[in-house]
Amino acid sequence: DTAVSQTPKYLVTQMGNDKSIKCEQNLGHDTMYWYKQDSKKFLKIMFSYNNKELIINETVPNRFSPKSPDKAHLNLHINSLELGDSAVYFCASSYGTPGNTGELFFGEGSRLTVL
Amino acid sequence: GESVGLHLPTLSVQEGDNSIINCAYSNSASDYFIWYKQESGKGPQFIIDIRSNMDKRQGQRVTVLLNKTVKHLSLQIAATQPGDSAVYFCAENGSNYKLTFGKGTLLTVNP
Numbered sequence: 001d002t003a004v005s006q007t008p009k010y011l012v013t014q015m016g017n018d019k020s021i022k023c024e025q026n027l028g029h030d031t032m033y034w035y036k037q038d039s040k041k042f043l044k045i046m047f048s049y050n051n052k053e054l055i056i057n058e059t060v061p062n063r064f065s066p067k068s069p070d071k072a073h074l075n076l077h078i079n080s081l082e083l084g085d086s087a088v089y090f091c092a093s094s095y096g097t098p099g100n101t102g103e104l105f106f107g108e109g110s111r112l113t114v115l
Numbered sequence: 116g117e118s119v120g121l122h123l124p125t126l127s128v129q130e131g132d133n134s135i136i137n138c139a140y141s142n143s144a145s146d147y148f149i150w151y152k153q154e155s156g157k158g159p160q161f162i163i164d165i166r167s168n169m170d171k172r173q174g175q176r177v178t179v180l181l182n183k184t185v186k187h188l189s190l191q192i193a194a195t196q197p198g199d200s201a202v203y204f205c206a207e208n209g210s211n212y213k214l215t216f217g218k219g220t221l222l223t224v225n226p
Binding site for chain 2: 043044047106107109
């Protein structure tokens with residue numbers, strides 16, 4: 001009965017590789033997000049989708065490509081991984097558009113380590 | 116411990132004491148604010164929210180105060196318990212229609 005689930009929870013990979021993180025929510029929400037949390041715990045929004053449409057794209061390098069096959073899923077694909085991509089990536093969802101964001105429900109996070 | 120190297124603002128309290136965590140926000144157009152709690156190894160969890168037409172809102176053991184004049188938000192936790200130990204974030208919903216998170220405060224509750 002997990003609300004927002006992300007896989008994998010941990011990911012260790014070499015520089016230059018391509019990897020994906022998947023996210024699914026069973027809350028019936030129509031807005032989903034990717035946030036990045038750095039080593040200082042700072043949480044920064046990367047992307048937001050509303051009903052499969054990209055709403056927010058926060059000057060993230062184009063090596064990062066989100067994909068929303070339906071409103072319950074938002075995946076994040078990262079090409080040519082760099083050391084600075086090491087972080088915890090959180091998926092979140094909410095009911096309503098970003099203009100009326102309301103409470104965000106977060107997944108447990110995916111810790112990416114790039115060696 | 117987890118706080119090493121983090122350089123987060125920290126607050127250390129004794130079990131049973133009241134805690135006050137402060138947050139300054141930047142966007143005077145923000146109309147909605149949320150406090151989140153993040154335990155080690157987990158995602159942020161909603162605690163309480165407040166809209167800009169209010170200055171105080173109470174939940175169970177928690178109270179949020181909003182001072183729009185000085186753009187300040189605070190979270191008060193009554194009778195703090197060891198399970199309250201976590202990083203606490205304030206977040207604002209500003210004119211860009213996205214939830215922007217503050218820096219986070221590490222709360223440690225000593226038994």
